Amino acid sequence: MASHAATLLTLSLLILWTSPALGGTNDTEDCCLTVKQRPIPGNIVQAFRYLLLKDGCRVPAVVFTTVRGRQLCAPPDQPWVARIIRRLQKASAKNKRS
Template structure:
């Protein structure tokens, strides 16, 4: 009985140890299964992020988030993808320049009169 338990325990530990939920790799739902070769209109994109092989994904991709919240997977090596990313960087830089400088916070503490 004990001779059957040890291999079963070892197999269970191996499965748990290689599980993506416990490891540092991305879940399949975080990765793109394919990418579109058709250019995405840059004016509908509000954000992007990279999903690369080193992140645990099988398909390297740039994930564009549209104004409506949809996520579209694009190949990172295409010129039209670079143009959209540069456009988003320019918009982000302009927005940060347009913000007023931060104002110092003054903490006002009420002073209590301690005289009798």
């Protein structure tokens, strides 16, 4: 009886561990629940990444990481977001050439 219970427990843990919802590459903690419509000052942003619907997120967003380490969610279709991304990409290309 004890070995049967241990087998069931092990199997259950294995299923939970490999489940995409719990062990996937993009946990819901990584997704934005809302996006900031007001522009973020570009000079405080040091990095960005995309979180899209295809990644399993309900709200598509660009996540900006500030120089203080905060993460701010922004709508990917806004012109101010595209300007910040272009600036970061240009700075990154410049650093790679140096």
